[in-house]
Amino acid sequence: MKFLVGEMTMANPVRPPETSPETKSDLCDRFVALNESLLRKGVRLDELRSVAKCLDEPSETCGHSTLGLWAITPLVAVIFVIVVSDSSYYFDGMMKSALSVKCVLPNNYVFWEATRPVMDCRICSNLTGIKVVDNLTRSDFKPFAYSYQPILVKGAAADWPAMEAFDYDFFKKLYEAIPEAYRSVDEDCQFLNFKSNFTSLQEVFSMPADRVRNSVDTHPWYIGWSNCHPEVLKEMRKYYKKPHFLPEDAEHSHIEFVFMGYQQGAFMHLDYISRLMWQAQLKGHKVWRLTPTPECESVCSSISFTVSPGDILLLDTRQWYHDTYILDREFSITVSSEYG
Ligand SMILES: O=C(O)CCC(=O)C(=O)O
Ligand SMILES: [Fe+2]
Missing domain, CATH: 2.60.120.650 (Cupin)
Structure with a gap:
């Protein structure tokens, strides 16, 4: 089974089910769209990384991020909780689909960075x-x-x-x-x-x-x-x-x-x-x-x-x-x- 994470494919996005209030899916959509548009505008992965790092360890230099993503920190925190609480959906979906299917997560860099296994x-x-x-x-x-x-x-x-x-x-x-x-x-x-x-x-x-x-x-x-x-x-x-x-x-x-x-x-x-x-x-x-x-x-x-x-x-x-x-x-x- 395979999640492919980094940028969403538009053809086959795997999204959490719309189970609860509109605000939740609205926030998810806004966050995914924001990530997507940043990548499309040429923001590089290492730039997103540096922002993700800043979220963990705020420092002087982080405040000068050219992306201005600090403005969305509260949104990131909210989305993180939402997405993590919905993450079982991905695994359920994977179990239901054929074994070894490569699955695609929404383009949620912070979610992935925060939840993937630590590398050796x-x-x-x-x-x-x-x-x-x-x-x-x-x-x-x-x-x-x-x-x-x-x-x-x-x-x-x-x-x-x-x-x-x-x-x-x-x-x-x-x-x-x-x-x-x-x-x-x-x-x-x-x-x-x-x-x-x-x-x-x-x-x-x-x-x-x-x-x-x-x-x-x-x-x-x-x-x-x-x-x-x-x-x-x-x-x-x-x-x-x-x-x-x-x-x-x-x-x-x-x-x-x-x-x-x-x-x-x-x-x-x-x-x-x-x-x-x-x-x-x-x-x-x-x-x-x-x-x-x-x-x-x-x-x-x-x-x-x-x-x-x-x-x-x-x-x-x-x-x-x-x-x-x-x-x-x-x-x-x-x-x-x-x-x-
Ligand atoms: O072959 C490619 O261009 C990409 C393949 C790939 O990302 C993969 O197999 O994980
Ligand atoms: Fe790959």
Whole structure:
């Protein structure tokens, strides 16, 4: 199961139920809208962080915040109580939905910072880059399997038929051929529109042909979704297997995500999931930027690296804030899941 926190996707927001007085949902809406508009106006995550820190430890310098967010401190306090008291809703919702569905919380930075588990800074201390290894056997991989450090296994997916077969048309045909496939994404799996304006996978597979190809004068798009329909998964899995080097006794998620599109990639966020992530880059070059959580900032630094077609990335997306972008005007497509 996975919460994705940092910015809300408009397509699939998970909101607390409207159980009580209007003022409560009004306040929630105002707070979420405020966070959203700040991010859209270009306020950076580290700026929001510094404000969140100020809320905990007021100091002289905090008073000069250029964001002027001190003005909303009472609102933050009220919302914090409201959201925490409603948080069981998220977990109930998650339990009801398919296991391992990546859930999206409203864009509530303060809520997340105040309630997420404290990170173990040992996984990132003194790390200056990602560990890069050549394709390796299961026994060679054993010492790293649960090191929780970001690892790039070069060329590990290079012989997957998915490298050639998976593209926009493949998934469009697949989803159009299987009755209920679109409905499964809307209701049981998850659709993530990131910075794109799509509200469903069906809309993605209905866009004009020139936008599909990211032609000049069209707006770049980047989306992701989880595949949980058994027939969709059965068909997809004809083209790849789980990474061969993962431990034999590893637990796997029963769903698989696909992320595809151009340029813009995923916004900076942290995932709330139960396992580590593997992601196979099938087409295009993707740049990942990892940023440590605030409690680890004194011992850990941000790192950035590029994943090429055929590489498999292993990353603890619960411990690193991460965002992505695609180089040049390339089309990127990946398949990913969890192990642990
Ligand atoms: O592949 C991407 O662009 C983002 C993926 C991601 O955020 C994740 O798998 O947690
Ligand atoms: Fe993520």
